[in-house]
Amino acid sequence: MKQFQYTRPSTQQMALDAISKPGAKIIAGGTNLVDLMKRGVTAPDKLVDINHLPLKNITPTHTGLHIGSLALNSVVSENELVLQKFPLLSMALKAGASPQLRNMATVGGNMMQRTRCTYFYDTTMPCNKREPGTGCGAMEGFNRMHAIFGTSNQCIAVNPSDMCVGLAALDAVVIIAGRKGERRIPFTEFHRLPEDHPEIDNHLAKDELIIGVEIPDNNFAKNSYYLKVRDRQSYAFALVSVAAALDIDNGVIKKARLAMGGVAHKPWRLFDAEKWLIGKPISEENFKQAAQMAMAGAKGYEYNSFKLNLAPATINEALKHAAGLV
């Protein structure tokens, strides 16, 4: 690992000053960053350890639940308020990584994790995300894990997070601090598609800090489900995952939320399918139709075309679980 300087700010202001310096990077849990530094994928000059900032709290607000960006993935997944109000988030968190990693990984860090594309990790391979302009190894390579939605001719990598799929489905809002104050953006607009700049994963500026996420109260707790399909039953990244949340009244869907993981450069919300489900009775037939609708615009590559069938099947299955039909 290349040498770097290390600083441990005790206030948010000190942290914001420190991260605005050239070559500085934030470290929280370190589960992704330390790995990337060991492999030489990234080599910051300075690490700003934010673990001493008071951002671990999980507190109810007037309209929902605030989760501090430094709350650990394990802590959030077992938190009573989360389990009671948003069990979908708990399910998504527990589907990710291993117990050890969840004990280290933070909410903010999870949002900032890079793709697990093997061409991004292998510094002997071309990768527009790692080194803009070098090309994409995955496009014509072994692209079994890669995206089927929102790709560009520069990058077909996927966002690897489970937590983010849950938060996208739950209409979470991201709270960001900068030196000029705070701003809030919808979770679905935090991550971006690769387009011509796959090196940029999200809309967080270099001198900004995620301080938390807020999830608005909803009626999805009874009917939500996170289904993750992967190569082994545990401790593997998703081939396809689906977060499904339904608000059901007398067998009729009042509201629906659907998001997919493992299929795009960002958590992929299925807005059209959600709208179509409103007013429909819960039934496998309707769920299958919504799933087909969600696949509009999907595009397979040499080794990942199986996702074109796996994705709608997973959507259908997740909706059945959420509706209590399984």
Next chain:
Amino acid sequence: MSDKKPCKSPDNEVLSGESRREFLKKSTLLTAIALTPGVAVKAAEGQWDEKLAGVFEKMLLHVEVNGVKHSLMVEPRVTLLDLLREQLDLTGTKKGCDHGQCGACTVHVDGHRVNSCLTLGVMVNDKKITTIEGLAKGDQLHPMQEAFLKHDGFQCGYCTPGQIMSAVACIREGHANSEGEIREYMSGNICRCGAYPNIVNAIQEVKDGGQTV
């Protein structure tokens, strides 16, 4: 802390350390360039850089490992795993993949299991670490160690320290209530010999025995 000590406190304003280091690097390089023929400059540059950074980039770390307090000078890039093995001679904690994928390096930090290969040493300042060496009481093995022996919870034994640290945490967390739950919550520890059924048996026995772990 005195300014003369070759380290900076974690809370120090970074700039002072940075400018001092930059100054020394540059001035030493200028001397080297003045005294050395061109071809040798490149090599000397690299070496000096390493040596200077080695002296000036170390930080003071206070950490308690298996009940013993240590004050150490560490480079920020040293992982907790390397710190334990190379500086404290606690080689029970194993380096498997070194990338957080196998769990062989599992230790407890303030009672919670983590991958020590992805933890920087400087990040455990003022924390308490327990490694596999810290489980037994003298000659008396920890119940989980006894159970792994009884159930043949290993073949080659390389993953075993990590398995045992994870197994103890698994019970403490309350995630050892069924075979399925144990398998899920032990999934961060890979065993290439495939001793999984015996590992599960060992954990179930300790769990059912109701001993404090």
